[in-house]
Amino acid sequence: MSAHASTYVPKSRLAKWFESRLPIVGLVHSSFVSYPVPRNLNYFWTFGAILMAMLISQIVTGIWLAMHYEPTAAGAFNSVEHIMRDVNYGWLLRYMHANGASMFFVAVYIHMFRALYYGSYKAPREILYILGVIIYLLMMATAFLGYTLPWGQMSFWGATVITSILGAIPVVGDTIQSLLWGGYSVGSPTLNRFFSLHYLLPFMILGVVVLHVWALHVTGQNNPTGIPIKSDKDTVPFTPYATIKDVFASMVFFAFFAYWIFYQPNYLGHADNYIPANPAVTPAHIVPEWYFLPFYAILRAVPDKLGGVVLMFSAVLILALAPWLDTSRIRSANYRPIYRQFLWLFVSVCVALGYLGAMPPEGGYVIAARLCTAYYFAHFLLVMPLVGLFETPKPMPGSILDSVTGPGKQFSGSGMPVGAAAAPSSKG
Amino acid sequence: MTRLIAASVFAATLGLAAASAEDGHDTPHPPREKWSFSGIFGRFDEAQLQRGFQVYKEVCSSCHSMNFVRFRNLAEEGGPSFSTGQVKALAAEYKVKEQNDVGEDVDRPARPGDAVPPPFPNEKAAAAANGGKAPPDFSVLSKARTYSRGFPWFLIDALPFVGYTEHGVDYIHAILTGYEDPPDGKETPAGTYYNIYYPGHLIAMPKPLSDGQVTYAKGANGEPVVPETVNQYGKDIAAFLAWTAEPHMMARKALGFRVILFLLILSGLLYYVKKKVWAKAGGEVHGLQPELHKTY
Numbered sequence: 001m002s003a004h005a006s007t008y009v010p011k012s013r014l015a016k017w018f019e020s021r022l023p024i025v026g027l028v029h030s031s032f033v034s035y036p037v038p039r040n041l042n043y044f045w046t047f048g049a050i051l052m053a054m055l056i057s058q059i060v061t062g063i064w065l066a067m068h069y070e071p072t073a074a075g076a077f078n079s080v081e082h083i084m085r086d087v088n089y090g091w092l093l094r095y096m097h098a099n100g101a102s103m104f105f106v107a108v109y110i111h112m113f114r115a116l117y118y119g120s121y122k123a124p125r126e127i128l129y130i131l132g133v134i135i136y137l138l139m140m141a142t143a144f145l146g147y148t149l150p151w152g153q154m155s156f157w158g159a160t161v162i163t164s165i166l167g168a169i170p171v172v173g174d175t176i177q178s179l180l181w182g183g184y185s186v187g188s189p190t191l192n193r194f195f196s197l198h199y200l201l202p203f204m205i206l207g208v209v210v211l212h213v214w215a216l217h218v219t220g221q222n223n224p225t226g227i228p229i230k231s232d233k234d235t236v237p238f239t240p241y242a243t244i245k246d247v248f249a250s251m252v253f254f255a256f257f258a259y260w261i262f263y264q265p266n267y268l269g270h271a272d273n274y275i276p277a278n279p280a281v282t283p284a285h286i287v288p289e290w291y292f293l294p295f296y297a298i299l300r301a302v303p304d305k306l307g308g309v310v311l312m313f314s315a316v317l318i319l320a321l322a323p324w325l326d327t328s329r330i331r332s333a334n335y336r337p338i339y340r341q342f343l344w345l346f347v348s349v350c351v352a353l354g355y356l357g358a359m360p361p362e363g364g365y366v367i368a369a370r371l372c373t374a375y376y377f378a379h380f381l382l383v384m385p386l387v388g389l390f391e392t393p394k395p396m397p398g399s400i401l402d403s404v405t406g407p408g409k410q411f412s413g414s415g416m417p418v419g420a421a422a423a424p425s426s427k428g
Numbered sequence: 429m430t431r432l433i434a435a436s437v438f439a440a441t442l443g444l445a446a447a448s449a450e451d452g453h454d455t456p457h458p459p460r461e462k463w464s465f466s467g468i469f470g471r472f473d474e475a476q477l478q479r480g481f482q483v484y485k486e487v488c489s490s491c492h493s494m495n496f497v498r499f500r501n502l503a504e505e506g507g508p509s510f511s512t513g514q515v516k517a518l519a520a521e522y523k524v525k526e527q528n529d530v531g532e533d534v535d536r537p538a539r540p541g542d543a544v545p546p547p548f549p550n551e552k553a554a555a556a557a558n559g560g561k562a563p564p565d566f567s568v569l570s571k572a573r574t575y576s577r578g579f580p581w582f583l584i585d586a587l588p589f590v591g592y593t594e595h596g597v598d599y600i601h602a603i604l605t606g607y608e609d610p611p612d613g614k615e616t617p618a619g620t621y622y623n624i625y626y627p628g629h630l631i632a633m634p635k636p637l638s639d640g641q642v643t644y645a646k647g648a649n650g651e652p653v654v655p656e657t658v659n660q661y662g663k664d665i666a667a668f669l670a671w672t673a674e675p676h677m678m679a680r681k682a683l684g685f686r687v688i689l690f691l692l693i694l695s696g697l698l699y700y701v702k703k704k705v706w707a708k709a710g711g712e713v714h715g716l717q718p719e720l721h722k723t724y
Contacts, residue, residue, distance in 0.1 A: 039709060078496075081496045081567065081568065084676075085496060085501075085675055085676075091676045091680060092680070092683070095680075236709045240705045241705060241706060241709060244698065244701055244702045244705050244706075245702055245706075247698060248695060248698040248699055248701075248702050251691055251694050251695040251698055252691075252695045254691050255688055255691035255692050255695060258684060258687050258688045258691060259588065259684075259688060261684065262680055262681060262683065262684020262685075262687065262688070263468060263588065263591070263593075263681065263684055264586055264591065264593060265680070266571055266593070267585070267586050267593070271571060271572055271573060271574035271595075271596060272572070274568045274569075274571040274572035274673075275564075275572045284627075355579075405710075
């Protein structure tokens with residue numbers, strides 16, 4: 001799984017016997033133990049591990065919830081309340097799962113910002129990056145499907161709005177819509193197939209994550225300077241250095257996650273979703289979950305329905321083109337004084353779009369949403385290609401080690417401590 | 429046809445938000461009350477929950493169901509904590525339908541494991557008896573109601589210690605105390621009543637509480653423990669509904685405190701382990717050190 005040759009040496013006879021038949025231990029060893037990571041990684045690089053932990057948490061709590069959940073229009077809301085009230089620690093499982101979705105998106109947005117800021121999408125990491133965009137798309141689908149399952153008012157009407165969006169697709173729209181609905185409107189068959197898909201997609205995410213990690217271990221990690229690894233002195237072995245840092249960062253993130261579970265469990269949801277679904281009553285505001293709000297704002301910024309749908313999907317898909325839209329050969333925005341400012345502007349525009357997505361589509365909000373939508377796309381279609389052509393980058397350090405120590409200086413210890421890769425746990 | 433329905437739903441969605449926003453402009457925010465159960469160390473006040481249940485039983489239960497609450501819940505920890513004897517006796521006052529051995533529906537006294545029986549046999553009957561719309565179920569009502577505090581308060585509400593999660597509870601108390609005579613020139617159509625806190629002000633529920641309506645148990649000295657006023661009844665039933673919506677809230681907050689404390693201590697220890705590990709490689713550098721870069 002890695003370009004880095006495995007240094008795993010099986011010790012016992014059983015381990016040797018096994019390794020010669022299925023070298024999976026060596027594979028894991030080369031990917032997560034001896035794998036060389038740049039020594040200057042900052043905490044933005046811990047979000048990969050955090051996301052992996054969140055995915056596992058969502059799958060485990062989800063499997064348990066599915067044991068008590070009933071995917072029918074008549075029984076779904078009741079079964080969720082049954083989980084909340086009568087299942088032992090059911091409230092904990094459900095609040096972990098519901099808030100876990102939000103925390104998953106918090107982590108993925110930081111992870112994506114990291115990629116954009118440090119130019120992790122540029123050659124040779126294009127495939128790695130596109131796999132990430134695919135994971136993000138799958139996450140969005142999974143989160144949307146999951147939000148319909150409690151079958152509250154927002155579940156029902158959110159499902160109605162989003163499936164009607166798919167109906168706007170020319171030629172095949174109607175077919176896709178009826179296929180998802182399982183009838184002529186959102187109802188019990190819709191809920192049942194959404195539940196099935198909600199259970200399926202996380203395992204597809206897991207599959208793409210394996211490819212994502214595979215691609216990562218072929219190209220190696222980017223780093224805050226964006227300079228490629230030039231010698232062993234630029235790196236440290238994954239274990240124990242990155243491992244301990246990832247574990248530490250994950251625990252801090254879990255403490256943050258726990259705060260939402262235990263003290264603000266419903267803050268990130270909608271009060272309307274505690275009202276059972278009622279096809280005869282439309283809620284005053286139909287608003288998606290916070291992580292979809294920027295795209296919802298883009299959807300509503302366009303007066304034409306099909307146009308809005310096209311723009312909304314383009315807003316996600318355009319991410320995948322970043323490797324070819326960005327003309328600068330410098331990866332890290334730390335050395336790109338002009339692009340860096342545009343990137344922060346882009347982040348502010350995304351936050352503003354999120355706010356506008358939660359506001360009613362009227363008056364100044366619509367105008368602001370249109371301006372922000374225009375900038376969102378301009379960032380990819382104008383800023384990325386043009387700034388790269390005209391910008392003078394800042395001077396760069398000669399190597400990763402230089403960026404850490406200053407030019408020409410050396411550590412007393414080498415970057416790759418002697419024997420550390422072969423026997424990482426030798427020092428107790 | 430399906431496309432037509434979809435399109436109209438879609439258009440309605442985008443348009444409706446605008447219409448409802450106009451309704452809300454002159455609705456004052458519900459006043460914030462002090463609740464024993466708010467905050468990180470919040471706990472339900474058993475006596476208050478017991479009074480709240482009394483209000484439910486004597487007043488609200490003639491129209492509002494509470495389908496997810498079972499009698500036994502009233503005796504569980506972290507709730508009103510009635511004794512099991514009290515709950516058994518209370519349940520026995522109600523009748524529930526059961527099928528006997530020969531397939532006939534018969535009435536039997538309710539047991540603690542039964543859900544509190546609803547006032548109407550089904551939603552249609554409830555709607556027919558209440559001017560066309562069924563009164564909402566009480567089980568999760570305090571989580572199903574809220575009001576928007578706007579920017580930046582909605583951000584501050586999320587923070588520890590200064591945060592705020594009782595929007596729905598405050599709203600319920602505000603509705604119960606918000607009945608007023610309509611302002612001059614404002615008509616209230618038949619079957620609606622004027623309430624300053626209800627969005628649009630016209631609520632279908634007549635003023636349900638009046639001072640002295642419910643007689644609370646007296647204290648040891650024969651004096652009332654709390655005033656028998658609409659304000660107090662409103663607080664007690666709102667607190668009770670906070671519990672019915674979150675029966676495990678106290679367990680949740682207690683467990684959360686231990687979990688977060690554990691994670692923070694573990695993080696602290698891991699931080700020093702990480703420092704020690706990285707010392708082997710000459711110490712960790714967080715990304716860039718800009719001062720070093722001036723030399724390039």
